[in-house]
Amino acid sequence: xxxxxxxxxxxxxxxxxxxxxxxxxxxxxxxxxxxxxxxxxxxxxxxxxxxxxxxxxxxxxxxxxxxxxxxxxxxxxxxxxxxxxxxxxxxxxxxxxxxxxxxxxxxxxxxxxxxxxxxxxxxxxxxxxxxxxxxxxxxxxx
Amino acid sequence: xxxxxxxxxxxxxxxxxxxxxxxxxxxxxxxxxxxxxxxxxxxxxxxxxxxxxxxxxxxxxxxxxxxxxxxxxxxxxxxxxxxxxxxxxxxxxxxxxxxxxxxxxxxxxxxxxxxxxxxxxxxxxxxxxxxxxxxxxxxxxx
Numbered sequence: 001x002x003x004x005x006x007x008x009x010x011x012x013x014x015x016x017x018x019x020x021x022x023x024x025x026x027x028x029x030x031x032x033x034x035x036x037x038x039x040x041x042x043x044x045x046x047x048x049x050x051x052x053x054x055x056x057x058x059x060x061x062x063x064x065x066x067x068x069x070x071x072x073x074x075x076x077x078x079x080x081x082x083x084x085x086x087x088x089x090x091x092x093x094x095x096x097x098x099x100x101x102x103x104x105x106x107x108x109x110x111x112x113x114x115x116x117x118x119x120x121x122x123x124x125x126x127x128x129x130x131x132x133x134x135x136x137x138x139x140x141x142x
Numbered sequence: 143x144x145x146x147x148x149x150x151x152x153x154x155x156x157x158x159x160x161x162x163x164x165x166x167x168x169x170x171x172x173x174x175x176x177x178x179x180x181x182x183x184x185x186x187x188x189x190x191x192x193x194x195x196x197x198x199x200x201x202x203x204x205x206x207x208x209x210x211x212x213x214x215x216x217x218x219x220x221x222x223x224x225x226x227x228x229x230x231x232x233x234x235x236x237x238x239x240x241x242x243x244x245x246x247x248x249x250x251x252x253x254x255x256x257x258x259x260x261x262x263x264x265x266x267x268x269x270x271x272x273x274x275x276x277x278x279x280x281x282x283x284x
Contacts, residue, residue: 012180013173024169031155031163032204038154051203058200061193062174 015071016079022067023081029056033131036112036124046115053105053112053120056127060105065098087138094138101130157213158221164209165223171198175273178254178266188257195247195254195262198269202247207240229280236280243272 013021032052039049073085087094104127111123155163174194181191215227229236246269253265 012176021169021173024166024173027163027166028170028201028204031166034154035205048205051200051205055200055204058193058197059170062170062197063177063190063193 013067013069015069016076018067018069018072019076019079019081022064022072025059025062025064025067029059029131032056033124033128036108036120040117040121040124044117046112046117049120050109050112050115053109057105057109060102082140082142084138084140090137094134097130097134097137101127101134104130155209155211157211158218160209160211160214161218161221161223161225164206164214167201167204167206167209171201171273174198175266175270178250178262182259182263182266186259188254188259191262192251192254192257195251199244199247199251202244224282224284226280226282232279236276239272239276239279243269243276246272 032055035052036049039045068083068087072081073083073088075081104123108120108123108127111119174197177194178191181187210225210229214223215225215230217223246265250262250265250269253261
């Protein structure tokens with residue numbers, strides 16, 4: 001599968017780079033979630049919402065599991081991580097949460113392409129829940 | 143357009159956040175370029191290449207221009223940027239380079255979906271040139 005192949009290739013990324021790259025992916029998703037939220041609260045620009053939802057879905061399907069390799073479970077010098085060590089001990093649960101998240105991201109992208117704002121609002125809420133479900137268990141507070 | 147609407151909304155992101163978010167987008171594209179390169183050099187996994195190309199294309203179409211707002215042309219305390227001030231003075235040229243880049247990213251995604259490795263190799267080379275064309279003019283060395 002894509003995730004396994006990614007894991008093998010990610011051998012080329014140092015643990016520091018893996019941490020920075022996963023944070024980059026999350027940061028970029030967070031920006032796109034923010035844009036969708038602003039559209040739902042203000043003027044709705046269907047084109048911008050679709051582009052943002054497509055970006056989140058693509059990142060969700062990019063095999064980020066490969067960025068949780070050995071040695072990435074704690075800070076490495078200046079490279080800080082907020083991952084909880086528990087993530088590495090509960091890979092089955094993490095896999096389920098990641099699957100829910102990917103499904104919710106795919107669904108938002110599909111709904112956003114349709115352009116129905118109230119359907120987007122519901123799908124956006126579901127995706128936000130999927131992000132939070134993982135953070136609650138596996139991301140430390142700031 | 144998506145980019146203009148993004149610009150308005152990005153008022154919500156501080157200049158520091160804009161710099162960090164654009165670096166996140168580039169870092170995440172760089173990781174996905176690396177995966178495609180590794181596939182072209184070793185075993186070719188069409189599914190992984192497609193996912194990586196889709197991610198790059200989605201990021202390219204996400205309106206990153208909104209992350210070059212006022213105050214983001216130089217370091218802000220600890221938040222360092224490698225952008226050259228020239229970028230902000232040549233928006234027409236930057237727009238052309240960004241357009242070439244988006245077109246090359248869309249083309250790679252289309253070709254990757256087809257699964258023909260030698261076509262992917264050519265499209266990947268073109269996209270790499272589009273990245274470099276911007277860096278040469280508007281990104282400072284490390």
